[in-house]
Each structure stands twice: as C-alpha cells, then as structure tokens.
C-alpha cells in the first residue's frame with residue numbers, strides 16, 4: 001500500500017448512521033461493559049482535543065485502537081487526515097461493520113489490537129505519526145496492558161500513544177510499562193469529564209514483580 005498525497009475533507013456521517021451509532025454503543029456496553037469502558041461515545045469536545053494532539057505530517061498515518069462508533073475517526077477526517085492514512089482497529093464485528101460503512105476510504109480492521117503488528121500492513125510500520133488508544137487500559141491486567149504497549153511500539157517505534165481517561169490521575173502505571181506520561185488536555189464537556197494523556201517509551205520496562 002502506498003500513501004497518497006491528496007487531502008480531501010471527509011463528508012459528515014449520514015443521518016441514519018448518526019442515529020444508529022449511540023444505540024449500538026449502548027448495546028455493546030450492556031453486553032460487555034469492561035470491553036467498552038464507557039457508556040457513551042466520546043464527546044465532540046474530547047474528540048477535538050484528541051485530534052489537536054494528533055500528527056499526520058509528512059505523509060504519516062494515524063492508527064486508532066478501539067474506534068467504537070467512529071467519533072474520533074470522523075473528527076480526524078474532518079480535520080483533514082486523508083482517509084487512506086487512517087487505520088482503525090475494532091474488536092467487535094458489529095462495530096467494525098458500522099465503521100466500514102461510515103468511513104469510506106479508511107482502513108477498517110476488525111481484530112484485537114494486541115495483534116497490531118499483524119493487522120497493520122508492514123509497509124506502514126514506522127510511518128505512523130500518532131497512535132490513539134481508545135481501549136480502556138485501566139480495566140486490563142498488567143500483562144494485557146504490556147502486550148498492547150508493545151504492539152503499539154512495534155508499529156510506531158518511539159512514538160508512544162495518546163490515551164483518554166476519566167480518572168483524576170494517570171489511568172496506567174506508566175513507569176511499570178516502560179513509559180512516561182503527561183496530561184495534554186482536559187475537558188469537562190464529556191460524560192464523564194475526561195483527560196487526554198500522551199505516553200512515550202522511556203526504554204526497558206521497570207522490573208516490578210507481578
């Protein structure tokens with residue numbers, strides 16, 4: 001796959017998809033609250049803050065893990081990210097189907113983000129400007145968190161990732177995962193209020209007994 005340089009604004013979601021999306025999100029939350037981690041999709045204010053901290057300069061791609069109903073994906077496209085340079089990974093088939101139907105031209109992948117190096121075409125490894133992790137890391141055991149962190153590092157070496165959280169402090173023990181983290185944005189205009197964190201690798205994970 002070769003990157004294209006044309007930049008076209010993404011059309012807004014069709015009304016039928018906009019109406020269907022919150023219902024789909026809520027049904028998935030009922031089915032598996034730990035996998036969803038939130039009862040509603042991210043608000044426009046939170047999406048704007050994630051987009052403002054994302055980078056796709058110089059032909060880079062953006063990878064979004066746990067895209068849900070695609071609110072952040074749509075905000076990225078509306079901000080000018082070419083659809084062919086957006087990779088979204090979603091583990092729930094019904095949500096991946098929804099994303100494929102509402103994000104024309106984007107690379108929608110149904111799968112477990114822990115297997116990211118196998119899901120993102122090798123030609124794009126190392127050409128990713130930003131990874132956005134929408135998966136509720138705080139709810140995962142350490143080994144699963146480390147697997148995701150390692151998977152993101154494999155496709156976007158040294159880039160780290162953006163993550164949003166409803167907690168007061170860092171939602172993950174960054175040092176234990178070999179990361180340094182800082183809050184880059186906060187908004188009260190989300191249910192619940194949310195922070196955007198940027199985590200970057202610091203080297204080898206700290207040796208902390210499990």
Ligand SMILES: C[S@@+](CC[C@H](N)C(=O)[O-])C[C@H]1O[C@@H](n2cnc3c(N)ncnc32)[C@H](O)[C@@H]1O
Nearest residue numbers: 036037038041042066067068090091112113134
């Ligand atoms: C908090 S929701 C975020 C949805 C969307 N990004 C938003 O901001 O509204 C978390 C999403 O991560 C997905 N997810 C959870 N574990 C995953 C995994 N291992 N791989 C890919 N997606 C996953 C869930 O199905 C859900 O859609």
